[in-house]
Amino acid sequence: MAQGAGSSPQPLERVLGFWALSLYGMSVIVGAGVYVALGAVEARAGGAAPLSFLVAGLAAALTGLSYADLASRWPHAAGAAAFVEHGFGSKAAGRVVGVALTVAVGVAAASIASGSVKYFSVFVSAPPWAIILVLVSAFTALAVAGVRESVGFAAALGALEIAGLLAAVAMGLIKAPAWDLAVFLPNDGGQWAGVVSGAFIAFFAFIGFEVLANMGEETKDPTRTLPRAILAAVALSIALYVAVAAASVWAGLGGSDNPLLALFTGKAALAFALVGALAVANGVLVEIIMLSRLFYGMARRGHAPAFLGHVSERTRTPAAATLAAGGIVLAVALFAPFERLLSLANLLTLAVFTAVNLAAVLVRRNPAAPLSGVRAPAWTAPAAAAMTFALAASELF
Numbered sequence: 071m072a073q074g075a076g077s078s079p080q081p082l083e084r085v086l087g088f089w090a091l092s093l094y095g096m097s098v099i100v101g102a103g104v105y106v107a108l109g110a111v112e113a114r115a116g117g118a119a120p121l122s123f124l125v126a127g128l129a130a131a132l133t134g135l136s137y138a139d140l141a142s143r144w145p146h147a148a149g150a151a152a153f154v155e156h157g158f159g160s161k162a163a164g165r166v167v168g169v170a171l172t173v174a175v176g177v178a179a180a181s182i183a184s185g186s187v188k189y190f191s192v193f194v195s196a197p198p199w200a201i202i203l204v205l206v207s208a209f210t211a212l213a214v215a216g217v218r219e220s221v222g223f224a225a226a227l228g229a230l231e232i233a234g235l236l237a238a239v240a241m242g243l244i245k246a247p248a249w250d251l252a253v254f255l256p257n258d259g260g261q262w263a264g265v266v267s268g269a270f271i272a273f274f275a276f277i278g279f280e281v282l283a284n285m286g287e288e289t290k291d292p293t294r295t296l297p298r299a300i301l302a303a304v305a306l307s308i309a310l311y312v313a314v315a316a317a318s319v320w321a322g323l324g325g326s327d328n329p330l331l332a333l334f335t336g337k338a339a340l341a342f343a344l345v346g347a348l349a350v351a352n353g354v355l356v357e358i359i360m361l362s363r364l365f366y367g368m369a370r371r372g373h374a375p376a377f378l379g380h381v382s383e384r385t386r387t388p389a390a391a392t393l394a395a396g397g398i399v400l401a402v403a404l405f406a407p408f409e410r411l412l413s414l415a416n417l418l419t420l421a422v423f424t425a426v427n428l429a430a431v432l433v434r435r436n437p438a439a440p441l442s443g444v445r446a447p448a449w450t451a452p453a454a455a456a457m458t459f460a461l462a463a464s465e466l467f
Contacts, residue, residue, distance in 0.1 A: 095281070110408075111123070111272045131300070134301070137153075139433075140433065143442050152164060190350075296444060378394060427451050
């Protein structure tokens with residue numbers, strides 16, 4: 071029987087356990103980020119690149135707990151903008167964060183599209199602008215036609231991406247003349263500054279963990295499962311990223327523009343380039359879909375032009391919002407340098423995460439706030455706010 075207009079919506083089914091949620095989270099985190107950002111991290115941190123990923127991962131884990139805390143209090147909220155609005159008691163603050171998140175997603179998509187040239191150029195002999203044009207246009211068209219992603223699909227693609235990184239680790243260890251842990255340790259203050267600067271870029275590879283916090287209604291025993299799954303997903307990602315960075319450093323590929331691809335030769339290089347291209351392409355698609363939904367949601371709330379809220383009767387997708395998202399991503403990717411895009415995406419994302427962490431601090435001090443379903447130590451939110459702010463400040467100052 072169809073649901074009546076006045077009936078309450080049906081609750082989502084709680085089907086996700088710890089392992090399913092953890093593996094899904096890792097598949098969301100591991101992807102285009104590390105495939106396109108490793109070279110930039112090594113350019114800043116040098117041999118200490120593994121430490122940069124460790125610092126960035128710690129900031130991601132603590133921020134993930136803030137997201138889980140706030141999502142358990144307001145399970146129907148619309149992400150970071152709603153959390154900040156509740157925490158600060160200001161609709162204006164929520165709108166500012168919503169706009170910042172919209173720009174951050176668009177710039178992140180553009181940075182991934184720009185970074186895709188490193189992998190697609192192995193197969194296609196064409197100017198970088200042509201590769202970006204075809205990639206963004208094709209995935210915008212696919213998103214308009216109706217793209218449905220499920221946990222199973224994301225996990226399957228994530229498994230392929232993880233397999234590629236494990237292959238890179240194995241190849242780096244084989245090529246390394248020695249497995250010397252001392253090369254990862256900075257010798258002076260300048261190198262420590264490089265670690266922090268590299269961590270700013272490395273944080274891009276962890277973006278996606280916040281998605282798990284919005285799956286509380288579909289998680290079994292979310293009070294225990296959600297924070298444990300977030301920490302597990304980030305911890306597994308840290309281990310993989312540190313291993314990848316270590317293998318690259320040991321193999322002496324720190325000066326390469328694409329150190330992962332440089333690990334392979336011949337047919338193996340072609341196979342890895344294909345995996346990298348799929349990882350990057352999926353990242354572009356996901357970011358365009360996410361940006362179009364942000365445009366759609368803002369239009370429905372009166373914060374963006376009304377035509378962006380129109381849903382196509384044929385494809386049942388926000389076609390106008392998707393085309394606008396693809397057009398913005400294409401324009402930004404074509405006219406801005408890759409590392410500048412990466413820095414801007416990270417800066418905006420860290421600013422949003424800092425606001426969410428501060429909101430978590432304020433909410434915990436507000437006796438009128440709904441009770442949290444997440445058991446996390448009181449120090450985690452202030453520590454997360456300090457770390458995300460410090461990473462952002464390191465780039466600015």
